[in-house]
Amino acid sequence: DQQVKQNSPSLSVQEGRISILNCDYTNSMFDYFLWYKKYPAEGPTFLISISSIKDKNEDGRFTVFLNKSAKHLSLHIVPSQPGDSAVYFCAASMKTSYDKVIFGPGTSLSVIP
């Protein structure tokens, strides 16, 4: 039962262009969403988060959009840089279970110079 889905296992983008990573979730109880970035052989690094009371959160080159009715969120990276090449995990949690964050399977982003 995949509660957090990332249907694109990989994505290639030219340097300078926009990268859009998508995430869908099934559990309407989720109210907090996070994006993590992971390089090989390293732990996931927190990037940006959004609460369900908002529909957009921005931090530098990273913007997360949340569409609650569609149970969909996306991460935009503008402009994309080669150092952004990594696996990006979407994750979600809910107020009733702050103890656990559910991860999606990840999308591998390659930014081509």
Add this chain to the structure above:
Amino acid sequence: EPEVTQTPSHQVTQMGQEVILRCVPISNHLYFYWYRQILGQKVEFLVSFYNNEISEKSEIFDDQFSVERPDGSNFTLKIRSTKLEDSAMYFCAGQWISGNTIYFGEGSWLTVV
């Protein structure tokens, strides 16, 4: 910036042996987690720990697994009798008392042979 540190970074062990993975969370984190990632698969929740007891665990976290925080600083994951399928990267993580952002360590790569 404070970090979650994990030891060892890599351990090779024979099937059936006991393994202890150690983590030093960020001080004044109160919630602690173990996650794992089998090669090529997604990051999976194992267990959460708060106030010196397990608060939630996944179906993966069976009787061969245990966690403890013996001295108020180190947080350990013990695998009593390792199996080949326990080979994975194990991530320790911590969380502040409020807020949902979880901060991960670099991971401990366990290879069971």
